[in-house]
Amino acid sequence: MRYIVYKTKRFDRELNRYSKEDYRRVEKLFTQLRENPYVGDQLQIKMLREKRLGEKRIYYLVFDDLRAVLVIAFSNKKVQQKVIDFIIKNINYFRTYLEELLNN
Numbered sequence: 001m002r003y004i005v006y007k008t009k010r011f012d013r014e015l016n017r018y019s020k021e022d023y024r025r026v027e028k029l030f031t032q033l034r035e036n037p038y039v040g041d042q043l044q045i046k047m048l049r050e051k052r053l054g055e056k057r058i059y060y061l062v063f064d065d066l067r068a069v070l071v072i073a074f075s076n077k078k079v080q081q082k083v084i085d086f087i088i089k090n091i092n093y094f095r096t097y098l099e100e101l102l103n104n
Contacts, residue, residue: 003037004068005030006101008094014074018056025053030071037062037069043084048091050084059083061094070098 007015015026029051032039040051040060047062057080060071072094075083087094 001067002034003062004102005033005071006068006098007071008073008097011071011073018074022053022056026058029053029058033060033069033071044088048084048087057083059087061087061091061098063095063098066098066102068098068102070094 015023029039037060038049040049040058042048043050043059047064049060049062051058051060055076057075057077058071059073059075060069062069072087073083
């Protein structure tokens with residue numbers, strides 16, 4: 001069964017700073033995530049994943065019960081732990097955000 005892939009506004013803003021080639025690579029990743037949201041590396045918890053695209057990393061949460069993926073942020077290795085900590089601290093917010101997207 002396919003998953004629905006959503007992005008946060010933060011991710012959209014970050015994506016706009018990157019090249020068209022990076023944008024195409026992200027779109028390809030979204031296609032993969034629809035079929036298998038577990039393509040990336042698991043981080044501290046099962047639902048938090050990271051997919052490397054060259055020097056960049058994309059972070060996302062997989063919500064199996066909602067059959068949805070929420071792509072949250074880009075980062076580089078330098079700020080990786082800061083981004084992971086932010087996502088874990090705000091995981092309930094991201095779930096609520098995704099539920100609102102699904103209801104609209």
